[in-house]
Amino acid sequence: MQYRKLSLTRPAFDRIASSLEPQAPTGRNCLLAFLFGGGLCAFGELLAGLYTGTLVMTKAEAYGPAGVTLIFLAGLLTSLGVFDHISKHAGAGTAVPITGFANSMVSAALEFKKEGLILGIGSKMFSLSGSVITFGVVTAFVAGLLWGVVY
């Protein structure tokens, strides 16, 4: 005796499931991401302009502290539990700029605080962002090598 099987095949299942899949409002999501992302970048420009005027530095130098300010604000909003409510609407608009990176680190640090300072916050802080650092370093190394060969 064999146990009963569904006559449903894998291709039939895939066809059924994809025909019924609820669709994300792509147009709306793209527009929101554009507005939030663009707004953030404009805010960054504003900060850079502000720092050029107030601190003694060139515009190019002011982008550093402007980025740091955005990182700080994203970290602060994450720890206040606000960031995820914004990014729920903004999507890539807050995830792609430097704010997304800050959020990934601070949210992981908060999540694993209970597991201690060293094995919790210290090591698990990079659970989401670690690969960005790894492949950022690898890419920089390869690019530097190519630069050295070409020139």
Added chain:
Amino acid sequence: MASRTGQQSYVFEAPAGLLAFAATAGPEEKNGPLGPAFDETFDDLMMGEKSFELAERKLMTHACTRAMEKAKLSPADLGLFLSGDLLNQNITGNFTALRLGIPFFGLYNACSSSAEMLLLAAFLLEAQGPMPILAAVSSHFCTAERQYRYPTEYGVKRKPFQQRTATGAAAFVLTDAPCPIGITGGTIGILQDYGVKDPLNMGKAMAPAAAHTLLSHFADTGLGPSDYDLILTGDLGAYGQDILRAILKEEGFPPLGNLSDGGLMLFDRSKQDVSSGGSGCACGALGLCGRVLPDLLSGRLRRVLYVATGALMSPTSVMQKDSIPCIAHAVVLERKEV
């Protein structure tokens, strides 16, 4: 004794009686349609504890305490504690059992654990094993997010087919004596795998298991959907339920007019941000405690088929690109005139 009917189904000659049940729930569930029906609700996800894991233990412990109070029993009166939750190595159930000090079996069938334990309790009671039996399930949105998905405060856009893990716990006290609600039969599920690998898409992964168990139940018992006032799935959500209906149609089965889902009962999708509905170990059980069991007690419902589905992956199997095998168990809950 329980008699095997067909391939996977059983009928209980002496049905296990549901002596008492109780449910505790979190803030989002409190604001949902079933909120007022729960025995205890909390306004924040930490529930005055130091971690989300401790909060989940509080939910389960309180549900157990309330159920024992309603049954007028103390831990020493109970023969066995069965528990199921989603956390690795079942820590919620284990630590609740430690506190209760009752002989203990921990079960894991993911979100189908509630049906698994009700059915198992019915077998044990009919065999005159340990009794009475306390059975409890729990899940917590934040503990499940951390284990299976992302940190709570990580900002990601939710996919429309995603579900929200229910925060809550349900506890049942079962005995061999006749009670107003009895477990009169059930069908033990067989794992189904249709190659779904996305751990965010639970409804899609679990729908074939629900279809298989439903079809087996009807073929085994000779009963049809019209023999039940309600067929309640655990946590398929809107998308999963749509797929279940389409699969049944593909298998040549007539449409179900009396199908409902715990994940759709628990939240109001038009007002609450839960995408495709609720999910989690507690989800279907909260639907039972919040609406279905009270309706059976009041006589609004007489016979219910509860089919809870579970996705049996682990974080490791998902990372290693395994597909997600799923299971569904069915339990027949019947109103008995005592």
